[in-house]
Amino acid sequence: MVLDLLANGLIYSSIIVLGSIGLSLVYSIAGFANFAHGDTMTVGAYSALVTFGAVGGLGGAILGLPFGFFVALAVGIAMAAVVAVVTEKVVYEGLDVGSIGLLITSIGIAFVYRAVIQMGFSSDFTRYDIQALRPIEALLPYGIRVTEHDVAIFVSAVVLVTGLHVLLQYTDLGRKMRAMADNPDLARVSGIRTDRVKLWTWVIGAGLAGAGGVFLGLYGRLAPRMGFDLLLVIFAAVILGGIGSVYGAMLGGVLIGMINQLTPLLSGVGALLPIVPDGWGIGLEYANALAFLIMVVVLLFRPNGIAGDGEGT
Amino acid sequence: MSRDTIRELDRRTLLTLAGTAGIAGIAGCSTTDSDGGDGGDGGDGGGSDGGDGGDGGSSPYTIGMIDSLTGSLSAFGERNQRGKDLALAAVNEVGLDGRELAITVEDSESENQGGVSAAQKLVNQDRVPFVIGAVGSGVSLAIYESVISGTDVVQLSQNSTGLGLTDFPGLLRMSPTGRTQATALANIIADDGYDEVALTYVNNNYGSSLADAFKNAWDGDLAYDNPHDQDQQSYSGLVSEMNGSGADAWLFITYQAEYATMVNEMFSNGYEPQLYGADSVSGDNVLENTPEGSMDGMKIVVPSAPVEEQNYQDFASQFESEYDEAPTAWSAYAYDCVVTAALSILAADEFTGAALSEVVRDVTRPEGEQVTSFEAGAEILVDGGSASDVDYQGVSGPIDLDENGDPVGFLQITEVQNHSYEGIGFIEG
Numbered sequence: 001m002v003l004d005l006l007a008n009g010l011i012y013s014s015i016i017v018l019g020s021i022g023l024s025l026v027y028s029i030a031g032f033a034n035f036a037h038g039d040t041m042t043v044g045a046y047s048a049l050v051t052f053g054a055v056g057g058l059g060g061a062i063l064g065l066p067f068g069f070f071v072a073l074a075v076g077i078a079m080a081a082v083v084a085v086v087t088e089k090v091v092y093e094g095l096d097v098g099s100i101g102l103l104i105t106s107i108g109i110a111f112v113y114r115a116v117i118q119m120g121f122s123s124d125f126t127r128y129d130i131q132a133l134r135p136i137e138a139l140l141p142y143g144i145r146v147t148e149h150d151v152a153i154f155v156s157a158v159v160l161v162t163g164l165h166v167l168l169q170y171t172d173l174g175r176k177m178r179a180m181a182d183n184p185d186l187a188r189v190s191g192i193r194t195d196r197v198k199l200w201t202w203v204i205g206a207g208l209a210g211a212g213g214v215f216l217g218l219y220g221r222l223a224p225r226m227g228f229d230l231l232l233v234i235f236a237a238v239i240l241g242g243i244g245s246v247y248g249a250m251l252g253g254v255l256i257g258m259i260n261q262l263t264p265l266l267s268g269v270g271a272l273l274p275i276v277p278d279g280w281g282i283g284l285e286y287a288n289a290l291a292f293l294i295m296v297v298v299l300l301f302r303p304n305g306i307a308g309d310g311e312g313t
Numbered sequence: 314m315s316r317d318t319i320r321e322l323d324r325r326t327l328l329t330l331a332g333t334a335g336i337a338g339i340a341g342c343s344t345t346d347s348d349g350g351d352g353g354d355g356g357d358g359g360g361s362d363g364g365d366g367g368d369g370g371s372s373p374y375t376i377g378m379i380d381s382l383t384g385s386l387s388a389f390g391e392r393n394q395r396g397k398d399l400a401l402a403a404v405n406e407v408g409l410d411g412r413e414l415a416i417t418v419e420d421s422e423s424e425n426q427g428g429v430s431a432a433q434k435l436v437n438q439d440r441v442p443f444v445i446g447a448v449g450s451g452v453s454l455a456i457y458e459s460v461i462s463g464t465d466v467v468q469l470s471q472n473s474t475g476l477g478l479t480d481f482p483g484l485l486r487m488s489p490t491g492r493t494q495a496t497a498l499a500n501i502i503a504d505d506g507y508d509e510v511a512l513t514y515v516n517n518n519y520g521s522s523l524a525d526a527f528k529n530a531w532d533g534d535l536a537y538d539n540p541h542d543q544d545q546q547s548y549s550g551l552v553s554e555m556n557g558s559g560a561d562a563w564l565f566i567t568y569q570a571e572y573a574t575m576v577n578e579m580f581s582n583g584y585e586p587q588l589y590g591a592d593s594v595s596g597d598n599v600l601e602n603t604p605e606g607s608m609d610g611m612k613i614v615v616p617s618a619p620v621e622e623q624n625y626q627d628f629a630s631q632f633e634s635e636y637d638e639a640p641t642a643w644s645a646y647a648y649d650c651v652v653t654a655a656l657s658i659l660a661a662d663e664f665t666g667a668a669l670s671e672v673v674r675d676v677t678r679p680e681g682e683q684v685t686s687f688e689a690g691a692e693i694l695v696d697g698g699s700a701s702d703v704d705y706q707g708v709s710g711p712i713d714l715d716e717n718g719d720p721v722g723f724l725q726i727t728e729v730q731n732h733s734y735e736g737i738g739f740i741e742g
Binding site for chain 2: 133150
């Protein structure tokens with residue numbers, strides 16, 4: 001039971017992490033909390049749905065996923081990035097309203113994304129046309145019930161996150177991004193073309209969100225509200241990890257995802273605690289509330305999040 | 314777009330002014346009223362949106378309808394509109410004593426607030442005496458409590474099955490209460506030989522009230538009894554807890570999207586319990602988005618139309634030729650709402666809420682002659698019959714609205730066979 005929940009937690013965390021990195025990146029460089037981030041994930045998921053419908057399986061398959069799905073994944077990532085960059089160019093860049101104004105604007109943008117998707121695909125839910133799988137036999141003796149798709153989600157997330165780590169630590173663009181996140185003015189006077197770096201940030205952040213969206217659709221279902229419904233949890237992850245910090249967002253994402261999926265362990269908590277009656281437990285319906293509670297407790301002791309630096313943001 | 318709205322507003326203001334002038338005219342016994350002959354419904358002249366407030370006798374009777382045209386229940390809204398359109402055509406083919414029936418449709422957006430503003434518009438601005446609405450039980454109740462209650466306007470909900478509506482006799486409905494459904498589920502599970510069941514329900518008024526009704530009717534053990542939140546991306550924790558409970562029969566009271574996700578998670582976890590469900594877990598979208606064979610043997614209780622009756626078959630074939638798909642019970646309820654409203658208008662002494670509410674129950678329930686169409690009912694009423702001379706047998710069932718405003722329930726048990734729903738029996742509640 002515990003191993004199974006941990007495995008589920010890892011998979012759910014993978015998706016949260018993909019979403020939270022982008023949110024944190026954009027916050028650190030564009031300077032506002034982007035409420036359209038969840039719907040950017042939805043854009044990625046639906047782009048993949050359309051692409052997968054068009055290209056089909058393309059023959060072979062890896063981990064139960066046809067090759068065509070990986071093409072769809074790439075298109076989903078690209079579309080999410082394109083949509084985000086166009087939005088940045090058309091809307092955010094021209095707005096001179098401060099971070100609160102941008103935040104409210106981004107809520108509006110979120111509604112626009114969702115409305116467009118709803119017009120094209122109706123408000124009903126759907127799934128990718130991929131054969132659902134049974135749990136992997138080899139893991140059943142350990143009580144772990146995951147499918148190859150779940151493994152694919154986890155592996156892809158690890159690959160993407162590692163790629164981002166390499167990019168940030170070892171490339172020129174990564175160094176510039178880190179410089180800009182630390183101090184945009186200083187970065188600009190040092191000769192860094194901050195506009196270009198900002199654009200790349202949007203591409204990377206939204207691209208990761210797009211990937212997260214594609215996997216979210218594979219994991220659960222596609223619906224126009226899918227990304228928005230997950231956004232609060234992603235915010236919790238980002239803030240828990242320390243907003244603005246990419247590595248904090250990863251850590252926060254794993255923690256929040258784990259807490260969310262491990263809640264069933266608490267259903268019998270009454271039997272373990274002395275004062276509380278035996279039949280009492282924390283039901284699944286409180287999974288998100290619990291995640292937020294833990295976030296608040298952590299913030300009481302570390303006001304800038306787990307990986308946040310000393311300065312206030 | 315905005316320009317149109319302004320123009321429409323202007324027109325409306327103008328109409329209201331014209332209507333007010335009309336009422337003033339009637340009140341003053343002006344001679345311009347010569348062709349009216351129905352001074353009693355001056356309110357109608359003022360509120361009618363038809364654009365011809367002037368010529369009393371031939372202007373349509375306007376009633377209102379609040380529907381989920383958008384929002385989470387929009388699938389029901391679409392079915393309702395189709396049923397309503399067919400009924401309206403059938404009514405106007407015969408006519409209401411020389412006049413037509415018009416229905417002003419407003420969108421509730423499937424939300425309480427949207428429903429209440431729609432009702433306010435219909436009742437306070439358009440001054441309709443009869444409102445059909447709404448779909449969601451919460452929305453219907455919100456409309457009743459904040460707009461209808463205290464006025465004499467008749468409210469007839471087309472699709473609400475929430476148990477709480479029974480406590481409001483003034484709030485009528487066409488769809489049967491969930492209580493019959495919950496009792497039926499408890500009996501079916503017991504008859505199948507299970508003495509313990511794992512139950513999960515959606516964490517809202519609909520889910521918890523139906524779950525409570527089930528628990529009252531269920532004599533066996535409840536191995537698992539927990540709500541779940543709507544709109545979650547993952548229910549894997551839920552299905553593994555249900556599996557952990559050890560029960561072989563699992564009962565789901567939730568919505569299609571949530572249920573489809575759960576079925577996929579049961580499939581990918583390798584769980585194969587005997588499944589049972591309330592009507593809201595069934596739908597083509599569930600079949601399309603779950604693996605072939607993943608739900609076989611599942612039993613669901615759905616409010617049903619009397620599919621063996623002639624009037625339902627006529628309705629179904631007309632519906633199919635019009636919309637190219639089979640109707641659901643939800644379309645039939647909307648159809649019967651419109652016909653019931655039309656019969657009430659014919660039976661009532663005048664076109665006011667007070668007069669309509671006196672007859673609306675009587676035209677649907679026994680003692681009168683059983684009629685299966687608006688045409689047959691209208692014949693009796695036009696010949697001088699009163700409301701109690703008519704007992705309308707709807708395309709959705711016998712109706713027979715009781716003092717609480719609830720109809721007689723007519724339920725069908727369906728079983729999933731080869732990944733499609735097959736009817737295996739009927740229950741009359």
